Amino acid sequence: MMTNLGEKATTFLELHQPGNPVILPTVWDAWSAKLVQEAGFRALTIGSHPLADSMGKRDQEGMTLADVLARVAEITAAVDIPVSVDLESGYAQKPATIIEGLLEAGAVGFNLEDTVHSEGGRLRTPQEHADLVAELRAAADATGVHVVVNARTDVFMRPDTGTPAERLESALTRLRLAAEAGADVLYPVGRHEPDVQRTLTAELPRPINAIGIPDQGSPAYFAELGVARVSFGPFLQRALTAAANGLLAGWR
Template sequence: MTSTQELNARATALLELHRPGDPVVLPTVWDAWSARTAVDARFVALTVGSHPVADSIGKSDNEGMSFDDLLTRVAHITGAVDVPVSVDIEAGYGESAQRLISGLLEVGAVGLNIEDTVHSEGRRLRSSTEHAEFVGALRGAADDAGVHVVVNARTDLFIRKDGDEADRVDRAIARLSESAAAGADSLYPVGRHEPDVLRRLAAELPLPVNALAVPDADDPASFAPLGVGRISFGPLLQAALGKAAADVLGRWR
């Protein structure tokens, strides 16, 4: 088991990489092979995506796997690479904040994404207050464990097309600002956004903003001028590799 001192060093390193206007790119990985591939390409931190992990073990995204399923795969990843690792824990798998933090630390992870869609309860959307309270509970559990786990608070307002589009950005900013006040370290308005929207989100939110990128299509240089502090790929890196593999295999049909 990794020592608290080592975990804190990795958590501090991960947090310091979040610089608005000079974003850290966290390739989204799902197993030891993809993690080693990213580190061999000289990336200095990683995020583990729930969707690609679920696909890789034959289960569905949206909490079709258990937290223990996820931890098993994260342990493979942290055992294979020596860089900070953050983990998408979806809505928390029905686990307590204490269990989520202790489980992640036990397998050597030092960051997490927490979303506001509760898949196990009919895909209901947590209220902004409820989500902020859960973020605060995660922060408290991490503090109790003695490690500043990097909390990336996510809202699904955009991908759910929740409510009126006219005030959706305003509502996302208000919702994520509550999570920031509760102890988040970065904020994730997940979805694909027009540059002006992403620029506004980065300017008006009080913490570094996580942008979703399409790794085989987007211009890597296009994000820094918008002020974001973190870039990840969701399931899109795995999808791009899957398409490339299909093209290779197609030659042999």
């Protein structure tokens, strides 16, 4: 049993192997987390969208950091495997506050996106995002726990940032800077065509997180593309919602 956060963080980072991706089913409460652990997965991630839905709040920072960390603590108390957390754009909190709260809640990794929800949804500049990653990396390192930083860019989800080719180049620029700033994993969020995914895994210097849909694809598909980590975003919760609706339909 892993009880030490430092051990969990090291174990979690070691699971990120390009071509042999760690699958992180995306959960939202203690029940879904226990389901994932009992199914045999070696780690998991908490998604902001399903978490917000489970609380009756909206995604894009309709929750506070305190809201998120309270649920994280419930989840880490229910499972023993490493837990990572989608922290959106940081909830307008200081890096030291984020890291302290994350570790107190028992998590050993986090996602950080470059859309600033507290400022009208603007996109951070590439260097601004990298600077925040560097501050979070320093705050984490000061604790002695190698918190796994997953730097995310939203440019592929933002048509206003240019043509597909321009968005690819922007993502590469942003994520290279994030890697230099201390990110352990890079997350060009979106569903990508195989050639785009291969470009991302080939040209970026850190393990790549891709998004999967539970009833489509397979670990082998992402392994062939060089991906090191697959998470499900809101799609596991959506698949379970569809299944539940089917069960309930006959009882209306």
